[in-house]
Amino acid sequence: MLDYQHLRELIPAYSIGATDAEETRLVEVGLVNFPELATELREFQYLSDALADSVPEMAPPPQMLGNLLAAAREIRPVSAPALKVLPRPAPRRMSLSWRAVAAGLALFLVLTNAFWLYRANQPVVREIKLWDAADAATNPLRCQIVVFPNNPSAVMIAQNFPILDGATTYQMWMRKDGGIVSLGVFTVDGQGNGLLTFSSDILNQPFNSIGVTIEPLGGSLEPTTPSVVRWTSI
């Protein structure tokens, strides 16, 4: 017979995976029979999440991104199931009752617009691609800038870039208001992967294009070679 008080005492340990096998089995049976246990469990799961969040962040080794992407190339992810396309019904004249339904739907959409407005105001990830998907077959270089909310630094991720000789480096540029600003220089590892971080503030101002060129070691005052990758505004 299940002892509610005993099960309740096991919930804290269960929430962090510390119960022994038999205790775990008992709690899981108890969760089905006593809904209030599930409420208690949720509170301790919140604690478990808070403990995880309290763990200090550590910068991963610089080669890790390249290793991860190399491993990812070997394995394709499980694809989402394809959406079934239903045949389009023939247009019909709308009856009065259907007009009422349509009016209700319109009202529903107006009301739910508040949800989308809410979503639109949530922090989002901003991404700028500096490579042309249409040219992917002929140009293997991949380069993107990622800006996450509440993060003062933007990150440029370069992939498949040619490895340069010791006398040159990659340099990223922004063209705005007729002038050119250097966003920094970077190199790539043995697999052609590189990272560059810079203040994301500059991306909040209008700009015309961003590009990467090959420059003498240490960088240049302005681009001296054509861009190897580039994003251009309309």
Add this chain to the structure above:
Amino acid sequence: MAFWIYDSATNFLMMTDIPSLLQRMTHGDEAALAALFTEYGSKVYGMAYTVLKNTNLAQEVAQDTFMQLWKNPAAWDASKGQFSSWLLTVTRYTAIDRLRREVRRTGQDVELRDEIVSDENDDSLIRRLESNYLMTLLPHLPEEQRRVIDLAYFQGMKHSEIAEFLPAPLGTVKTRLRLGLLKLKDMLNNQ
């Protein structure tokens, strides 16, 4: 309400969110994986290191965690809570599994695990990490309660394993762990 700032058939500037990045991963978009790593890599690596206290093993576990996500991006959905909490839970259990395998592989007693896997020159870093999370979340707990929480949460030990490891009576271990977690929960609620 549109999120899209700029679009063309080729280059584009866009704004997106975690579900969209995961959706892109289902289509094999490596850039989406890189973007997630950029945001969460240091959290995942930090958790793996806190459990394993070894940079090489932590790196392997962090990569394994992201690869699990790559193989099955649909593993997370909003019903599982915050994405970062879910990802860190996956990381913690992956790291604990690795720790147990490492202990089995070396044939050493679990008591020696820190010596087995620790980087020789990384003691100061370990102390800093431990003091950080203990000082921020566990500061007002008695030492014996803090110890069992550490063994259970960050080293993946069960009640009976903690009792054997310390050593201490099983009932005492259960009481310490329960009281410690209850106090922590109250502290969080009162913050």
